[in-house]
Amino acid sequence: MPQANELPGDLRDLIACPSCDALYRAAETAHGERAVCARCHHVLIAPLEGAILNIVALSLTVLLLLVTAVFLPFLKIEAKGLSHTASIFDAALAFADAKMVALSMAVLALIVFIPVLRASLLIFTLLPLLSHGRPLPGARLAFRWTEDLRPWSMAEIFVLGVGVALVKIADMARVELGTAFWLFAVLVVVTVWQDTIICRWTIWEALDREEAAHKRPSSVPEPDHG
Amino acid sequence: MVEPRDVFEPVLTARKAGLVACTHCARVWPLGQRRCGRCGGRLISRDRRSLSRVWAWWTVGLICYIPANLFPMLETTFLGKTSGDTIVSGAVLLAMHGAVPVALVILLASVCVPVAKFIAVAYLAASVQRGLPADPLRRTQLYELVEFIGRWSMIDVFVVAVLSALVQLSIVVSIHPGPAALTFALAVFFTMISARSFDSRLIWDSLEADAPRASGTKKIPAPAAPGGVLKDPQT
Ligand SMILES: [Zn+2]
């Protein structure tokens, strides 16, 4: 049975480890510090200086890279006087010819749509926070989705797949790497970097803080720790 | 009183404190609340049914993985003659052409990772069901590893996609995806869902089941207090 005196007045001050359910009192964590669950070592809070600005900037970069890459030449093959070019769309739609339309759609989603969606949702959630504005309606749902979609954004795996494919046909034909290939290579770096600087707890706290600040703009101070 | 220093000492969990934790945003709410007031996520203190979902997706994944290895992943038509390559025969061919490291990447991503993942997820689910006393920290790390590398198995599907899109040189040579591409993609998809269905908090519950009930007031520790930040276990 929970003892009443175990519980603090405000549940907002508590954080539970999503991985093992251990309960902690969430205190301020300085930029660059990491608060780690004592028993399962899950990283609970890891804020970074200027993270929100960086995440927005990286999301814009992802959008720009992906949207450009889709329209630029991706790969070109030449052998015995014959040549053939393929765009990223062609790669995804390769399964459609073999009566695997659903797989084509899935591949397109994994390498283009989901990364684009994640980047857009992150901008939607975080852009108002940059100017300390009120979060847009739906920002919370948007941020929950970005985190749920994270494992399904597979642009970086696709790039490695392209590398393996190129080795497979290396002695059969000459392959020219198009601009879109290099854009995708940059995308890998940007995505991996972005995923390491997102601290969920910090962003949820920021959303709560701005929401509260705009609900009662007058004199109510924001909830303090301790 | 002696303070036990063991990290596996039963700690105060959200459930023991009469709370339910949101696994999306880590906020806690009174036990019994259905939806998180902060992120809108569904609140479940312990998802016991998660184990049946894990096994269901695991089985479907395994059913898809078997044909993925038997049928060709790629069908190459060279001057009118068509031949099929399964995952393993494709990798062997690659190795015979001298690209041993790439063959190993393919074998690792398409054979070792999926097989290891099936075993790991089955072990985790069974260990929770049987209440095995195995080290919960190791099991949590195993689970995180499974979640982290499982998605990389999709690489072979992308290889097939790129090859089929690119190698289309009229009648000389063309490559088409084989039926295994679909079943393999489904196997990766279902095992990812299976692993994600697992509620890792169940791993730690075995510590509490037979532990003596904490008496008196228990202080809630602060992991993030300045100066008291727990060190990164990796360092
Ligand atoms: Zn934990």
Ligand SMILES: [Zn+2]
């Ligand atoms: Zn939540």
